[in-house]
Amino acid sequence: MDIKSLEDRFNEKIDEDVRIEPKDWMPDNYRKTLIRQISQHAHSEIVGMLPEANWISRAPTLRRKAAALAKVQDEAGHGLYLYSACETLGVERDQLLQDLHSGKAKYSSIFNYPTLTWADMGAIGWLVDGAAIMNQVPLCRASYGPYARAMVRVCKEESFHQRQGFEIMLTLCKGSEEQKKMAQDALNRWWWPSLMMFGPTDEASTHTEQSMRWGIKRFTNDELRQKFVDATKPQADLLGITIPDKDLKWNEERGHYDFGEINWEEFFNVIKGNGPCNKQRVDARKSAYDNGAWVREAAAAHAEKKSKKQAAA
Amino acid sequence: MTDLTKYNYVLQHADNCLILGQRLGEWCGHGPILEQDIAMTNISLDLIGQARMWYQYAAEIQNEGKSEDDIAYLRDAWGYRNVLLVEQPNGDFAQTIFRQFLYDTYSCYFYEALMNSSDERLAAIAAKSHKEALYHIKWSGDWVIRLGDGTEESHNRMVAAVQELWSYAGELIKPNETEAKAHEEGYGVDLSAIKEKRDAKIREVLTEATLEVPESTYAHEGGKDGRHSEHLGYILADLQFLQRAYPGLEW
Numbered sequence: 059m060d061i062k063s064l065e066d067r068f069n070e071k072i073d074e075d076v077r078i079e080p081k082d083w084m085p086d087n088y089r090k091t092l093i094r095q096i097s098q099h100a101h102s103e104i105v106g107m108l109p110e111a112n113w114i115s116r117a118p119t120l121r122r123k124a125a126a127l128a129k130v131q132d133e134a135g136h137g138l139y140l141y142s143a144c145e146t147l148g149v150e151r152d153q154l155l156q157d158l159h160s161g162k163a164k165y166s167s168i169f170n171y172p173t174l175t176w177a178d179m180g181a182i183g184w185l186v187d188g189a190a191i192m193n194q195v196p197l198c199r200a201s202y203g204p205y206a207r208a209m210v211r212v213c214k215e216e217s218f219h220q221r222q223g224f225e226i227m228l229t230l231c232k233g234s235e236e237q238k239k240m241a242q243d244a245l246n247r248w249w250w251p252s253l254m255m256f257g258p259t260d261e262a263s264t265h266t267e268q269s270m271r272w273g274i275k276r277f278t279n280d281e282l283r284q285k286f287v288d289a290t291k292p293q294a295d296l297l298g299i300t301i302p303d304k305d306l307k308w309n310e311e312r313g314h315y316d317f318g319e320i321n322w323e324e325f326f327n328v329i330k331g332n333g334p335c336n337k338q339r340v341d342a343r344k345s346a347y348d349n350g351a352w353v354r355e356a357a358a359a360h361a362e363k364k365s366k367k368q369a370a371a
Numbered sequence: 372m373t374d375l376t377k378y379n380y381v382l383q384h385a386d387n388c389l390i391l392g393q394r395l396g397e398w399c400g401h402g403p404i405l406e407q408d409i410a411m412t413n414i415s416l417d418l419i420g421q422a423r424m425w426y427q428y429a430a431e432i433q434n435e436g437k438s439e440d441d442i443a444y445l446r447d448a449w450g451y452r453n454v455l456l457v458e459q460p461n462g463d464f465a466q467t468i469f470r471q472f473l474y475d476t477y478s479c480y481f482y483e484a485l486m487n488s489s490d491e492r493l494a495a496i497a498a499k500s501h502k503e504a505l506y507h508i509k510w511s512g513d514w515v516i517r518l519g520d521g522t523e524e525s526h527n528r529m530v531a532a533v534q535e536l537w538s539y540a541g542e543l544i545k546p547n548e549t550e551a552k553a554h555e556e557g558y559g560v561d562l563s564a565i566k567e568k569r570d571a572k573i574r575e576v577l578t579e580a581t582l583e584v585p586e587s588t589y590a591h592e593g594g595k596d597g598r599h600s601e602h603l604g605y606i607l608a609d610l611q612f613l614q615r616a617y618p619g620l621e622w
Binding site for chain 1: 404408
């Protein structure tokens with residue numbers, strides 16, 4: 059088949075909402091876009107382990123400690139299946155990790171902010187996982203099969219994490235004055251970075267149009283951001299804490315909340331590497347990788363010796 | 372308190388699980404391979420789960436209206452009864468593996484024996500924990516072999532880990548007064564009966580790993596009676612921070 063008819067067949071599948079599978083022909087740019095997006099997502103999962111792992115040793119009760127361990131472990135698991143989905147597109151996990159370490163590949167900027175109090179464990183679950191779910195639920199219908207299937211599992215666990223985060227916030231908000239202050243402070247620090255998780259405005263987004271055409275993306279950044287604000291404002295009211303945006307108010311005509319201007323200068327600065335923890339996060343990943351090199355070599359060497367022995371026997 | 376010996380006996384095991392779980396949790400996000408990061412977190416999670424069962428029982432025996440967290444979080448170092456092994460630092464991956472292996476070779480035989488305890492509650496904790504311990508020893512034993520037999524570097528690192536930790540192996544199977552009394556009363560495990568099995572397992576795995584079993588039998592001890600290394604204070608500073616900074620709150 060010539061390229062033209064392969065392309066037509068591919069576009070037909072996309073139009074008919076038929077999943078593209080690893081062995082199917084696909085345009086180079088579709089493949090590249092998927093590798094970029096899925097690996098970025100995988101990296102976000104494993105870099106995202108760090109800010110929360112920061113509070114495991116200090117979790118205030120055994121129940122919270124166990125939940126924190128389980129949550130961070132889930133994220134590692136998400137990283138695993140997303141790296142596997144990426145490998146079906148013909149790129150090795152090791153290469154993807156190199157790209158993360160060199161700064162070539164990105165991860166969600168939200169994880170470049172520090173976790174300063176226990177309330178951040180609540181705020182991350184409630185807001186960051188909440189925003190992630192908004193982004194990710196539509197991806198369960200993404201056109202690429204392995205990605206869509208990985209996302210089904212990811213989303214189930216994320217919604218559990220979101221409820222768990224909200225429950226941490228609720229406990230704090232029902233607690234002492236100091237605990238409530240902790241919760242408000244966490245909301246103040248995580249609110250705007252959470253809105254930034256949806257990416258640049260539709261006008262400024264370079265990838266949206268093509269990704270929507272390919273069925274990799276189903277809603278625009280601004281649509282998802284609005285959905286998130288609409289869902290989250292009543293939750294903040296329920297908690298009795300205040301979203302740090304004086305322009306946030308219900309717009310009867312639009313049937314949505316209006317909200318203030320995002321500080322895009324901060325957003326692009328963090329993406330460029332100037333966030334409070336960009337260096338620490340990448341350094342932590344690199345040092346885990348570098349310090350683990352001898353372990354990976356030992357495992358490979360032992361496996362080889364073992365298979366030689368078995369072959370000789 | 373109706374039974375101080377049983378309370379202390381339960382606490383020893385609760386503290387072992389908590390402190391080792393706390394140590395392993397430090398690896399979370401920093402493991403050498405993503406799959407092993409998950410494995411260590413998983414074992415940490417098992418240990419925290421076991422610690423909770425033990426502390427809940429301790430709270431019931433104590434019968435002063437305290438919760439699992441009151442007991443786990445609100446003692447000073449001298450009140451903790453874990454063995455010295457579990458508070459030792461993670462070191463490199465080889466050291467973490469060998470610490471885990473020494474603990475697992477003890478815990479799987481300990482729980483196996485405890486399943487026959489005259490105390491039903493202890494037998495139930497043992498039955499649940501034994502299943503997990505079997506998985507843990509499979510994991511740590513396989514890694515001792517992989518690293519010992521792997522490359523020159525990994526072999527040398529395993530040799531160093533064995534040297535570093537060997538003197539903490541003895542305390543696990545040497546009964547203190549509490550354990551001796553618990554055995555006498557029929558609910559505790561006879562540690563001398565599991566020593567042989569444990570030693571044989573260590574020998575079997577180290578031999579397959581091309582590592583030597585050290586001859587020294589000198590054992591650091593005291594942890595079971597509240598005499599600890601300098602490390603424990605720092606572990607507790609992290610563990611207890613919120614409970615100490617904001618006493619008496621719900622979290």
